[in-house]
Amino acid sequence: xxxxxxxxxxxxxxxxxxxxxxxxxxxxxxxxxxxxxxxxxxxxxxxxxxxxxxxxxxxxxxxxxxxxxxxxxxxxxxxxxxxxxxxxxxxxxxxxxxxxxxxxxxxxxxxxxxxxxxxxxxxxxxxxxxxx
Numbered sequence: 001x002x003x004x005x006x007x008x009x010x011x012x013x014x015x016x017x018x019x020x021x022x023x024x025x026x027x028x029x030x031x032x033x034x035x036x037x038x039x040x041x042x043x044x045x046x047x048x049x050x051x052x053x054x055x056x057x058x059x060x061x062x063x064x065x066x067x068x069x070x071x072x073x074x075x076x077x078x079x080x081x082x083x084x085x086x087x088x089x090x091x092x093x094x095x096x097x098x099x100x101x102x103x104x105x106x107x108x109x110x111x112x113x114x115x116x117x118x119x120x121x122x123x124x125x126x127x128x129x130x131x132x
Contacts, residue, residue, distance in 0.1 A: 031101075071084040097118070
């Protein structure tokens, strides 16, 4: 009986694992669908550092992006921020909750938008909600 973990089998296993890992680093065209809020990196990072992964003030985000800040997608389900590689694709939806289909580069946390669907129009909220 042959040893199932001989060096050739182990090498083949490692090669297949590396290929699968590389393939998962970037989803294929039209591969991933994600829901989240379009915002600017500065406001989103500040909130995320405090554990808050919700939408930001749309007017503020628009001004920050117009002044050169990076556009991000706040992904509440994954508690992460993804930098938008092609911000022109979401320019009209800054501050909104959207559903995006595209590809994600997990190592750099970058999102390329193939299509975008508006779910909820963003609104400015001043202050914190009242505690019950």
